[in-house]
Amino acid sequence: MTASSRLALRGDLLDFTGTPAWGALDDPAVRFRPDHWLLIEDGRIVGAQAEDPDARWTREDHRGRLILPGFIDTHVHCPQLDVIASYGAELLDWLNTYTFPAEQRYADPAVARGGAERFLDALLAHGTTAAMVFPTVHKVSAETLFEAARQRGMRLLTGKVLMDRHAPDGLRDDVDQARRDCEDLIRRFHGQDRLGYAVTVRFAPTSTPAQLAMAGDLCRQDASLYMQTHVAENRAEVEWVAKLFPEARSYLDVYDRVGLLHERAVLAHGIWLDAQDRALLAQRGAQLAFCPSSNLFLGSGLFDWVAAREAGFAVSVASDVGGGTSLSTQRSLGDAYKVQALAGRRMTAWAGLHAATLGAAQGLGLSHEIGHLGVGTLADVCIWDWARGPVAEARFAVARELHEKVFAWMTLSDERNLAAAFVAGVARHRRPDPLPHP
């Protein structure tokens, strides 16, 4: 099937037109259009209406289901799908024991290709239609991810991982070869179809100062490039960075000194930042990916979202699989709620869903393309059951207000609720056993 047709999807449309206020249950930024048709032409959203569209439209009736923009996972590792749910380690041990051996296998193009395809299909099956992804140090791991995303029509940001020290054999590059590989990948993939290149520094400890400078140089030469890395995830890691870079004021400053903090930069975690770091993130326009599932699973710490909002930098919510234990955005949002609850705060469903859709898109400079159901965006949309199974059905039946319903959905649902995922108006995932529908 091609996207050059008129498609109308019927359901309860939910998205955001702005940033919901923290703590507000009734917020004008929430756009809820119950029982509407979402109109899609040539892969783009062209409107929404309550009236039935005429016979020129191919109609899919999902009345009684929830239609959301596809989720955007701003921090996730393709090769780590193979080590998800690994027992008993904090960050630095976990990398050495589980992650690095899994990543070594991606030197083999067949492993890289199979892994990329399995990974993207898994994202789609969880309702995630766009992502910023870490592959491995191997050039082929980025190539295969780009190619697999292109085949699926997906918005994907990735780049070969830079790491030239403190990593085992088979997982280190060197500055000159890495630069040549990055430049070749940028030329072949950046800005092609829906692909974007992200200069990908694993984290400060695994790059020499010379390699960090090279990464910053790439970003300076082309302001349209993205950047992704990790920062201040774990206390032992922060201490290690302080020893490796004694001249830097902080872990974040290691990146700022070489020009890696900019409007297209996404940094994962940021648990152990101080007020000066937060002000710097806001000043540079960089986005922080909050990864609550991973932070809890690896015992890394509790992210202070309210301090981030007060400082004024963008926060998205990401899975960080394989430190995170699920690709499900709802599971990540459920964990995000609990992390904030431990600090005596309450994250609304609006704050959570906004961070996984419009907020993430705006942070990436992509809200003209993804993140909401507005006219002109590409139709990356997912159709969800409001409730699946007797417990969720009973809860949903007694929910009254819209926020109560959506919060119960966010907390009780997962990928089993996903009926279909569309990418640019093309169904790329359908549940094999859809529930009977009226």
Ligand SMILES: [Zn+2]
């Ligand atoms: Zn990560």
